Amino acid sequence: xxxxxxxxxxxxxxxxxxxxxxxxxxxxxxxxxxxxxxxxxxxxxxxxxxxxxxxxxxxxxxxxxxxxxxxxxxxxxxxxxxxxxxxxxxxxxxxxxxxxxxxxxxxxxxxxxxxxxxxxxxxxxxxxxxxxxxxxxxxxxxxxxxxxxxxxxxxxxxxxxxxxxxxxxxxxxxxxxxxxxxxxxxxxxxxxxxxxxxxxxxxxxxxxxxxxxxxxxxxxxxxxxxxxxxxxxxxxxxxxxxxxxxxxxxxxxxxxxxxxxxxxxxxxxxxxxxxxxxxxxxxxxxxxxxxxxxxxxxxxxxxxxxxxxxxxxxxxxxxxxxxxxxxxxxx
Amino acid sequence: xxxxxxxxxxxxxxxxxxxxxxxxxxxxxxxxxxxxxxxxxxxxxxxxxxxxxxxxxxxxxxxxxxxxxxxxxxxxxxxxxxxxxxxxxxxxxxxxxxxxxxxxxxxxxxxxxxxxxxxxxxxxxxxxxxxxxxxxxxxxxxxxxxxxxxxxxxxxxxxxxxxxxxxxxxxxxxxxxxxxxxxxxxxxxxxxxxxxxxxxxxxxxxxxxxxxxxxxxxxxxxxxxxxxxxxxxxxxxxxxxxxxxxxxxxxxxxxxxxxxxxxxxxxxxxxxxxxxxxxxxxxxxxxxxxxxxxxxxxxxxxxxxxxxxxxxxxxxxxxxxxxxxxxxxxx
DNA sequence: GTGAAAGCGCTAACAC
DNA sequence: GTGTTAGCGCTTTCAC
Numbered sequence: 001x002x003x004x005x006x007x008x009x010x011x012x013x014x015x016x017x018x019x020x021x022x023x024x025x026x027x028x029x030x031x032x033x034x035x036x037x038x039x040x041x042x043x044x045x046x047x048x049x050x051x052x053x054x055x056x057x058x059x060x061x062x063x064x065x066x067x068x069x070x071x072x073x074x075x076x077x078x079x080x081x082x083x084x085x086x087x088x089x090x091x092x093x094x095x096x097x098x099x100x101x102x103x104x105x106x107x108x109x110x111x112x113x114x115x116x117x118x119x120x121x122x123x124x125x126x127x128x129x130x131x132x133x134x135x136x137x138x139x140x141x142x143x144x145x146x147x148x149x150x151x152x153x154x155x156x157x158x159x160x161x162x163x164x165x166x167x168x169x170x171x172x173x174x175x176x177x178x179x180x181x182x183x184x185x186x187x188x189x190x191x192x193x194x195x196x197x198x199x200x201x202x203x204x205x206x207x208x209x210x211x212x213x214x215x216x217x218x219x220x221x222x223x224x225x226x227x228x229x230x231x232x233x234x235x236x237x238x239x240x241x242x243x244x245x246x247x248x249x250x251x252x253x254x255x256x257x258x259x260x261x262x263x264x265x266x267x268x269x270x271x272x273x274x275x276x277x278x279x280x281x282x283x284x285x286x287x288x289x290x291x292x293x294x295x296x297x298x299x300x301x302x303x304x305x306x307x308x309x310x311x312x313x314x315x316x317x318x319x320x321x322x323x324x325x326x327x328x329x330x331x
Numbered sequence: 332x333x334x335x336x337x338x339x340x341x342x343x344x345x346x347x348x349x350x351x352x353x354x355x356x357x358x359x360x361x362x363x364x365x366x367x368x369x370x371x372x373x374x375x376x377x378x379x380x381x382x383x384x385x386x387x388x389x390x391x392x393x394x395x396x397x398x399x400x401x402x403x404x405x406x407x408x409x410x411x412x413x414x415x416x417x418x419x420x421x422x423x424x425x426x427x428x429x430x431x432x433x434x435x436x437x438x439x440x441x442x443x444x445x446x447x448x449x450x451x452x453x454x455x456x457x458x459x460x461x462x463x464x465x466x467x468x469x470x471x472x473x474x475x476x477x478x479x480x481x482x483x484x485x486x487x488x489x490x491x492x493x494x495x496x497x498x499x500x501x502x503x504x505x506x507x508x509x510x511x512x513x514x515x516x517x518x519x520x521x522x523x524x525x526x527x528x529x530x531x532x533x534x535x536x537x538x539x540x541x542x543x544x545x546x547x548x549x550x551x552x553x554x555x556x557x558x559x560x561x562x563x564x565x566x567x568x569x570x571x572x573x574x575x576x577x578x579x580x581x582x583x584x585x586x587x588x589x590x591x592x593x594x595x596x597x598x599x600x601x602x603x604x605x606x607x608x609x610x611x612x613x614x615x616x617x618x619x620x621x622x623x624x625x626x627x628x629x630x631x632x633x634x635x636x637x638x639x640x641x642x643x644x645x646x647x648x649x650x651x652x653x654x655x656x657x658x659x660x661x662x
Numbered sequence: 663g664t665g666a667a668a669g670c671g672c673t674a675a676c677a678c
Numbered sequence: 679g680t681g682t683t684a685g686c687g688c689t690t691t692c693a694c
Contacts, residue, residue, distance in 0.1 A: 344680075344681065345681080348679090348680085355679070360680085382687065384686085385686075
């Protein structure tokens, strides 16, 4: 920066201002500075700026995985919304472990991010303390809660699963099974299971919960779960899968075994992924706003950064993006 | 850090060493320091460390998008491999624009990453200069080249498409269409098209290239492309789609229109995504090593970081992970 | 609109 | 094995 300043015949602070707040530098000087930057190939050391100003240009985000299309979509939309303001994404992948999440958060916080975006509302005990102490803008995504750390954006997985289960009940199905992931890992999936249970209780029906044999929700694991259901002495009339990928697998199995869908087995999914429309018959499912969650998270971060952090306790703390039960032919 | 040092009755440098190189601190002091860290809730400011040591703990990665499952998988595997060494991922999303890639790279470099991972081998002119000047470990992914900036890992999209086209020719198909993305955007897709053309020339067949109507390769865009092919006065005997997602759409269309696959139209995909096995009939496709590319990129970064940067010009500069033509029933 | 001086919080280099 | 000193490259503060 000293080189650039010397070349442009100005002080280093003017170079800094030309980069950070060009409107406070005369047009003539600005031009000289830019020419000098060009000539020297100067790239500012952002670590130094961060150290002095105590503000980086990074937003830390932690997701359970990027292998699930839906989280990847959210992150993509988040990156998109932040890029417009010159903010970069520092990504941590927790592998669905809240302990890993806390450890990763500690490292990421060391980089002095200006905001933090988390997945879910269930965190290790230290996380809330860590974040509240720093008075950083924090956005929790994918689920809502009574008491967010700061801001939350998502929808109620509980209500969404309840709505779908009720829709199945309204269609006359009585023996409705739920096929979920092993408990204690994916929080959103646990919420969906709870919503299913609540709906079944409301309908006066017996809950019937089956588990996928792996966490990585694949078409193949859905296929295996469907096989197990169909092999029962008394198979259910309807099966509500924790997501579209596994539901799609179930449809494939029915097709192969000659079980008509929905007459032999009604199948519902969750997510309204592209696969849902491509399925044959197309899947009855719940549409959830994956991309919109990322875009909204970006908006919330930017709003919090614009307004003063820690202020405005009256502002709405949660954004409910809702969901939609999509009736197609599979149920 | 001064607080922690005072509390532990040591100098700040000892706190630094306790964190960075604990083996150089006596066990007794180490314990006192850790207790003090715990008590104060101290989190090191990594920006300061980066500034002084000129080495961060971040690796910059730029991908065209995260909405494509395959790039997300690569990034996930990359993050995984780097986390083991305490390295964080700084992500940039370029939207397939090489100009955006360069702009993003400039910002990311300002954060002083210890290495850079790029997608593809086709970059804006400034990129190579920028990276070579810094003597940073650089890994280009997803395609190979004669002259990588530093290291490259991937497979030959050209050869993979050629192999698939030849396989179709060997099966007796003559009128083989290629369905690709609009030119000039996705480099990997362009390589595949070139491979197809080379194979057709080798087979003595007329190339027949159709385009998808959008870049975002969706099932629906594959469906529309298939409709167009089938609506022709003389439809092709086989269609080689630029990826499995669109090929899957094509299979769906055939099923709906009662066109038998492969007898009425043979269909080949690219990628061997989960969808390929789930399709009915399952897709003949090319298996590509998405996760492995990310894992290998992580390994190459770590190797370059361990060995001295800029050294060892004898080491292999490219890692060819290969591909595999997978014959299933769709062609 | 521009500049001089100071210092952000760490760690490299050198003592001991 | 531990401490002292200095300084990384910026931006803040205050002055003009």
